Amino acid sequence: MPRPEFTLNDLLHNSVERDPQKVAVVDGDAEYSYEDLERESRSLAAALVDAGVAKGDRVGVLVEKSWEAIVSMLAASRIGAAYVNVNPLFKAPQIEYLTQDCDIRVMIGDTAKLEELQPRTVETAFYKGEKPQGAAAKSYASVKEALWGDGLKEDRRVSEVDLGTILYTSGSTGMPKGVATSQRNVVVGAQIVSSYLENGPQDRLLSALPLNFDAGMSQFTTSLRAGATLYLLRSRLPGDLLKGLRRHEITGATGVPPLWSLLLRGAKSLRENPLTHLRYLANTGGRIPQANLDELRRLLEPAGTRIYLMYGLTEAFRSTYLAPEEIHRSSPEQGNCIGKAIPNTEIMVINKEGKEAAPGEPGELVHRGPTVAMGYWGNEEATQKAYRPNPLAPPELLDVERVVYSGDTVTWDEEGFLYFLGREDAMIKNQGYRLSPEEVENLLIASGLVNEACAFGVENPAVGQDVIAVISLRENADGNAVDSIREYALKNGPPYMIPKEILVRDELPKTGSGKIDRKGISSAYTDG
Amino acid sequence: MVSGNGDARAAIRRWLQKNVTGGRDVANDEPLIENGVMTSLQTVELVTFLEDEFNIMVEDDEFDEENFGSVDAIATLVEGKAA
Numbered sequence: 001m002p003r004p005e006f007t008l009n010d011l012l013h014n015s016v017e018r019d020p021q022k023v024a025v026v027d028g029d030a031e032y033s034y035e036d037l038e039r040e041s042r043s044l045a046a047a048l049v050d051a052g053v054a055k056g057d058r059v060g061v062l063v064e065k066s067w068e069a070i071v072s073m074l075a076a077s078r079i080g081a082a083y084v085n086v087n088p089l090f091k092a093p094q095i096e097y098l099t100q101d102c103d104i105r106v107m108i109g110d111t112a113k114l115e116e117l118q119p120r121t122v123e124t125a126f127y128k129g130e131k132p133q134g135a136a137a138k139s140y141a142s143v144k145e146a147l148w149g150d151g152l153k154e155d156r157r158v159s160e161v162d163l164g165t166i167l168y169t170s171g172s173t174g175m176p177k178g179v180a181t182s183q184r185n186v187v188v189g190a191q192i193v194s195s196y197l198e199n200g201p202q203d204r205l206l207s208a209l210p211l212n213f214d215a216g217m218s219q220f221t222t223s224l225r226a227g228a229t230l231y232l233l234r235s236r237l238p239g240d241l242l243k244g245l246r247r248h249e250i251t252g253a254t255g256v257p258p259l260w261s262l263l264l265r266g267a268k269s270l271r272e273n274p275l276t277h278l279r280y281l282a283n284t285g286g287r288i289p290q291a292n293l294d295e296l297r298r299l300l301e302p303a304g305t306r307i308y309l310m311y312g313l314t315e316a317f318r319s320t321y322l323a324p325e326e327i328h329r330s331s332p333e334q335g336n337c338i339g340k341a342i343p344n345t346e347i348m349v350i351n352k353e354g355k356e357a358a359p360g361e362p363g364e365l366v367h368r369g370p371t372v373a374m375g376y377w378g379n380e381e382a383t384q385k386a387y388r389p390n391p392l393a394p395p396e397l398l399d400v401e402r403v404v405y406s407g408d409t410v411t412w413d414e415e416g417f418l419y420f421l422g423r424e425d426a427m428i429k430n431q432g433y434r435l436s437p438e439e440v441e442n443l444l445i446a447s448g449l450v451n452e453a454c455a456f457g458v459e460n461p462a463v464g465q466d467v468i469a470v471i472s473l474r475e476n477a478d479g480n481a482v483d484s485i486r487e488y489a490l491k492n493g494p495p496y497m498i499p500k501e502i503l504v505r506d507e508l509p510k511t512g513s514g515k516i517d518r519k520g521i522s523s524a525y526t527d528g
Numbered sequence: 529m530v531s532g533n534g535d536a537r538a539a540i541r542r543w544l545q546k547n548v549t550g551g552r553d554v555a556n557d558e559p560l561i562e563n564g565v566m567t568s569l570q571t572v573e574l575v576t577f578l579e580d581e582f583n584i585m586v587e588d589d590e591f592d593e594e595n596f597g598s599v600d601a602i603a604t605l606v607e608g609k610a611a
Contacts, residue, residue: 064562089567235561236568239592262568266588431569463569490550495567 006160007183008077008221011190012037015227022201024224026231026248027067034227037074042151044075044126047141051106051124055080055156056163058102062086062095062109063128065211065232068143070220072108073165073211077183080158084166084178085212089494092116093446094176102166102178102377108143160184166377167214169314170434172407172425175442178377179314188370189317190221192342196321197252197280197308203228204277206244206253208236213432214314215284219254238265249277254310256285256432258463260292267299274303280324282308285432287336287420289461297327311338311420314434315386316404317371318342320418329417336420338410345369348403349412354391359414362421365406366391372404426518428457429464433496437518440467440497447488449477452508455499456522469499470521472507536582536603536610543577544599556599571596578602584609 002017003010012034015024020035032040053059059076061083063069069085076083084104086095099107099121107114107122111129117136125137126146164186166178199205205223207230209216223230231248233240241263244250255263260283263270281300288296288309297307306324313319322330322339329337341347348356349363357363368390375383386407389399409421428435440455451472457465473481482502489498503525509517537556544554548570560566566574574596575586584606595605 235593237561237571237592237596239589239595242589243592258569262572265572265591269588431567487551490548491552492550495548495570 005187007158011225018227023229040071040147041074043149044146045078046152047146053081057081058084058104060084060104060107062113064088068128078155080156082163082165087212091492093492167314170436172427180374180377185371190225194222194226199226201227203251206231206250208233208255238262242266251279254282257288258431270299276303278305280306284310286464313406316367319367338418338420362409362411365408365410366403368403430496431463443493447485449481454516454521466500468501470503536606540599540602561593561597582606582610
């Protein structure tokens with residue numbers, strides 16, 4: 001009997017019961033069935049319990065996208081612990097920040113990554129590879145052995161309101177925040193997405209996005225729910241993308257705009273040998289440059305591929321999508337159409353007076369529905385700002401229902417289609433990643449050569465926004481300072497956080513209140 | 529002036545040091561894609577550099593992990609083309 005879907009473990013249970021031998025995950029040349037997923041997640045869960053992981057604890061997943069990463073998420077879920085997938089591009093300072101922020105004591109990681117961490121970063125580390133040198137953890141255990149050990153006798157009692165995962169994402173200010181996401185959020189997200197993408201057991205899905213990214217994780221959970229096969233792709237080089245799509249006869253792929261421009265490098269091959277198995281392609285994480293969208297449509301639609309344009313907020317998982325049959329609405333004439341709310345969800349456009357905006361009037365996109373997450377982990381101020389009472393609820397409901405204020409300015413037309421207009425704050429989006437200016441500024445200042453720094457984004461359709469930094473130098477800086485700063489940043493930060501240009505000024509302009517005038521500096525740069 | 533073939537490894541490592549690793553030298557056989565040393569965008573930039581520096585063309589189907597997985601692999605591809 002299929003179980004009602006409350007937790008991630010229910011999704012696993014149902015897919016195992018439907019077809020235990022069915023291939024769930026393909027990692028390189030290795031294929032793993034749903035039964036393998038059941039058995040190995042049970043074994044790893046037992047090892048996590050032995051390592052002292054209690055219900056509600058956070059378990060870090062610092063392995064590159066792999067079979068072990070997939071098993072880790074399910075193992076933590078089985079025992080009511082929350083998995084925290086760590087961005088594989090993170091360097092030691094970002095990993096250590098995140099580990100402290102949500103108090104991760106047990107980490108499952110690749111040996112090389114664990115070796116970069118400072119002593120005593122975590123209590124226990126499960127390593128993939130050789131036993132790590134150094135003392136990043138008090139004690140070490142092998143993932144390989146844990147996957148083959150005795151399984152958990154009985155799953156812990158887990159309910160849909162338990163914390164399922166924490167998704168780290170950046171906002172407009174400060175350091176990255178952890179979006180606390182419940183089991184219910186994850187499961188309902190999978191139900192919603194798999195319903196409009198019409199996923200089923202016959203699907204072969206290409207996982208090209210990182211698992212720490214909401215849409216990348218959602219692809220795994222939708223595949224799990226549908227009983228489909230997920231193909232893990234680590235390389236995003238055009239040759240590998242094309243080979244992956246062809247060799248595995250992929251039926252669905254989700255990606256961010258830069259991925260499609262890489263795919264389009266293989267336009268000739270796509271023209272000569274169309275991808276007849278590819279049922280759909282779904283974009284998220286920013287707008288595809290119009291020329292690329294037009295070319296994708298020209299190359300893929302004749303072979304039967306449908307293109308979904310999705311818009312999501314990590315704070316509420318997925319929010320809207322533009323269905324393939326409406327794709328003409330996203331055009332230079334009509335604007336950046338993001339479609340309508342996903343199923344079981346309501347999107348409101350709220351104007352400055354806190355009232356519902358009229359068609360054509362700009363307002364803030366406000367998301368209401370079952371994927372609204374629990375809030376930002378350990379950050380009451382930010383939580384209260386983004387997660388607010390539903391402004392349109394009857395007062396008798398006593399403001400108990402919370403909705404997400406996205407910070408994105410949108411408008412809608414008479415038919416209810418939503419159009420993205422922009423953001424008023426300083427959040428930067430580069431290659432599908434969100435960044436706050438402070439994260440870039442803190443990284444540059446940590447080099448010890450920078451006195452003041454001001455970072456901002458400048459529109460560049462190819463990547464979303466370029467990161468630009470204007471700095472003043474400390475007295476100890478020499479003629480090669482900019483090179484040294486860049487070198488430091490590359491060593492200590494993920495690639496998308498590194499400014500494309502670093503400009504040096506004697507002093508940075510200030511506002512009346514003495515703060516660095518980011519708006520003024522940014523418009524002076526854009527105006528040349 | 530095109531660099532001699534023997535310099536391919538050195539030129540690639542210099543480029544990686546400057547644009548990817550922040551000064552850390554990369555071993556010739558160190559995995560670049562598998563270990564996430566290089567992002568896809570950086571690989572595209574590397575291809576542009578190689579095409580200019582060695583006056584070669586990299587075809588789409590050659591642009592994969594097998595040919596770009598390590599300094600050795602990239603150098604082999606470049607040398608095969610420049611020969």
